[in-house]
Amino acid sequence: MLKLENVSFSYGAIMTLRQVNMIMERNQITCVIGRNGVGKTTLMKNIMGSLRTNSGRIWLEGQDICRLPANKRAKAGVALVPQGRHIFPNLTVEENLRVGLEARTDGKRTIPDEVFDLFPVLKSMSERKGGDLSGGQQQQLAIGRALVGDPKVILLDEPTEGIQPNIIERIGIVLRDLVIKKDVAVVIVEQFLDFVKEFGHRFYIMNRGTVVAQGATPELTEKLITAHLHV
Numbered sequence: 001m002l003k004l005e006n007v008s009f010s011y012g013a014i015m016t017l018r019q020v021n022m023i024m025e026r027n028q029i030t031c032v033i034g035r036n037g038v039g040k041t042t043l044m045k046n047i048m049g050s051l052r053t054n055s056g057r058i059w060l061e062g063q064d065i066c067r068l069p070a071n072k073r074a075k076a077g078v079a080l081v082p083q084g085r086h087i088f089p090n091l092t093v094e095e096n097l098r099v100g101l102e103a104r105t106d107g108k109r110t111i112p113d114e115v116f117d118l119f120p121v122l123k124s125m126s127e128r129k130g131g132d133l134s135g136g137q138q139q140q141l142a143i144g145r146a147l148v149g150d151p152k153v154i155l156l157d158e159p160t161e162g163i164q165p166n167i168i169e170r171i172g173i174v175l176r177d178l179v180i181k182k183d184v185a186v187v188i189v190e191q192f193l194d195f196v197k198e199f200g201h202r203f204y205i206m207n208r209g210t211v212v213a214q215g216a217t218p219e220l221t222e223k224l225i226t227a228h229l230h231v
């Protein structure tokens, strides 16, 4: 579904991504893990197009999307649930969800019921202001907003950060069901390894801007964790 080929990026003179190669398959949850500051968020922004890749290719179903601006990538089927969620605090839950409709190409202008089936709290709180929601509710809203656009690839940047365990579990189950029922690829940046082991299918470990290990999640051994993830 999504293929990164030698993706490199620098903030000014500082090389932050170095020749990153990854494949994110449909019907799978691919986890990108690594210590703080290794370039995970930078990578998500390069895929979404809010940062422009210096060299390399990003293929979405065989189309090179590297030169497309973020709004065109959204229309092509890439959705990002950003780190820190970035919901609009002064808009209601329903208005926040409506923002996600912009990415649709079928002209549909109503929020699909599916989103409320997956996250019932968004229905009961649809008139509340986004800023009044708890962290876990905001995260569900941010994921719901991404799903409203009917994406092919859903990127989630640290979705469990600062969220209570029962909501983390709920989010994991929703994403797992989603990759089973729909032909989507889910990509999760995650530092919470229990979540990766429970819900992830494949993993990539990043260190200093590059991929240092990869495999199926059962292959995520203590040795790898000690070498690349412990601080």
Ligand SMILES: Nc1ncnc2c1ncn2[C@@H]1O[C@H](COP(=O)(O)OP(=O)(O)OP(=O)(O)O)[C@@H](O)[C@H]1O
Binding pocket: 011, 014, 016, 034, 035, 036, 037, 038, 039, 040, 041, 042, 043, 083
């Ligand atoms: N806008 C920016 N300008 C310059 N350098 C930046 C910018 N944003 C991030 N960096 C640097 O790029 C590197 C990678 O940052 P990035 O946010 O991608 O890491 P991360 O793996 O997502 O970290 P975390 O786990 O803390 O979210 C870091 O050294 C960071 O300081």
Ligand SMILES: [Mg+2]
Binding pocket: 040, 041, 042, 083, 157
């Ligand atoms: Mg980050």
